[in-house]
Amino acid sequence: MKIQFFSPHPDDVELFCGGSFLHHLAENHQMQTVQLTRGENGTILSRNKGGKLAQIRTHELLNYYTPLNIDVAWLDLPDGEITVTEDNIDKVRSIIATYKPDIIYLPESIAEESRYQHPDHFASGKLVEKALEENSSTPLLRYYHSKTERINKVIDISEQYKNTIKALKYHRSQYKITASPPFLLYRVGYNERKAKRALGQSYGYAAAEGFREVPSQGF
Secondary structure, eight states: OEEEEEESSTTHHHHHHHHHHHHHHHTTOEEEEEESOOOTTOSSOGGGTTHHHHHHHHHHHHHHHGGGTOEEEEOOOOTTOOOOOHHHHHHHHHHHHHHOOSEEEEEOOOGGGBSSOOHHHHHHHHHHHHHHHTOSOOOEEEEESBOGGGOOEEEEOTTTHHHHHHHHTTOGGGGSTTSSTTTHHHHHHHHHHHHHHHHHHHTTSSOEEEEEEEESTTO
8 A cells, every 4th residue: 555644844743643644654555755845944043044954954854754664755845834826737637647656645735624723734745636627646635633523543652652742752853942833843742642542442452543544536
């Protein structure tokens, strides 16, 4: 099975579906992460934004993925300014057509159905949807950070849970005081760990990740 993860910023897969990522890895599925940006604006200090931070965050991500033999594709869209344009749709359409995934993990595209409010995430989800409108590929879509009431697919990540915490630590630049206050990755990571434990317990697991799953036909 071929699995494709769309990540607006270099840490998003680890934050929101890192357990499912490790679950598919353990199942020996073929996997690719599509990084829409390099997270060059993931800081509150203007002097640190841009190419320097992009290099740091690229290095952090590859330190995690390279030993796992995970294919990484970069679209190099501007961090904080992802837009749904024909050019960007074409880029996403091309990468889906080339990879031909069976399942795509993508950010929730509808603000009202998301528990994480970030315009880059909504735009990323919409780019995938638009790309599939004129694409022969018909993968199953799993939207991450959807509100609990919209979840219809749950993956037991009890065995992967501890390693999801370790995976986040690769993105160490986002733990620093120079990252978005109050330490973006720490705060969001804490909330996600809490949500995963709570969801898991409601299904009799130690931890779980939930998704809004829909077929891509009709986009």
